[in-house]
Amino acid sequence: MQHKVRIFSGSSNPLLAESMCEKLGAELGSVTLSRFKSGEIYVNYEESIRNCDVFIVQSLSHPINELFVELLVMIDAAKRASARTINIVVPYYGYARQERKSAPREPISAKLVADVLTTAGANRVITMDLHAPAIQGFFNIPVDHLTALDLISDYLKSLNLANPVIVSPDAGRAKTAEKLANRLDSPFAIMFKKRPAHNESIVTHVIGDVEGRTPIIIEDIIDTGSTIINVIESLKERGAEPAIVCATHGLFSGDALERLSHSHIREIVVTDSIAIVEERHERLTVLSVASMLSAAVRIIMEGGSLATMFKDAGV
Secondary structure, three states, X not given: OOOOEEEXXXXXXXXXXXXXXXXXXXXXXXXXXXXXXXXXXXXEEOOOOOOOEEEEXXXXXXXXXXXXXXXXXXXXXXXXXXXXXXXXXXXXXXXXXXXXXXXXXXXXXXXXXXXXHHHHOOOEEEEEOOOOHHHHHHOOOOEEXXXXXXXXXXHHHHOOOOOXXXXXXXXXXXXXXXXXXXXXXXXXXXXEEEOOOOOOOEXXXXXXXXXXXXXXXXXXXXXXXXXXXXXXXXXXXXXXXXXXXXXXXXXXXOOHHHHOOOOOEEEEEEEOOOOOOOOOOOOEEEEOOHHHHHHHHHHHHHOOOXXXXXXXXXX
């Protein structure tokens, strides 16, 4: 890596940042992150970053508002320290589920977050599996949108499942489910549901044959787990075998992991885009995205196309 590149971690996922640095052969930058008695955030870079290309690693996970403001203060401190560029690595982009108005007088919070990050001084965003890919267009700076689909599909191939079926839990994930089905040479099914309230859903229809098959449910986020359980129950009613649940981002809010201790869930597969802080679920598999993120950093600094990282060059 060039000596003018500096990588720093916010407090959301320091282990991921350290792993990225190991793969890049770089030292993780030293930064002081602390709080005043009032709760205000204090940041101090403990080394010179003048004319450096700075990469700040920070997922907008729980507590999202605290971590978001911390990222803003880190960006501002880097800007005032004369960093040449400020690149934010946001594996999980919070507020992405509020990307449009679905009712009168609602905000579009994903756009607000994009505006604030840009105004604070970010020059580039590296993120993964946005809930709505259109969020890239909310920025007027470069956005590198990576995907964990190759990572997840390679893991699933290693399981050598006998009779799988890829299941899209809603219409919004159908395209991703189709890509995964093609990579695994498997059929796929799609579910339709309605949402009476936030974090609640009711499955209304299932299109596709799941009876006697092992469902592989592909999601971008697992939050409270309520939606997944509804999907699992619906598949069970239709004669499916115990399912494998896959998602890029494992938020696991509240008692989600306990809720997901369902007899018809064979395995839960997520990435470390969000630090898993609770005691490991016995059926939880965590795949690391450090290699992918470090490769993206290297390509950005050395020049080249990020599309070469993926099996599907259209990603």
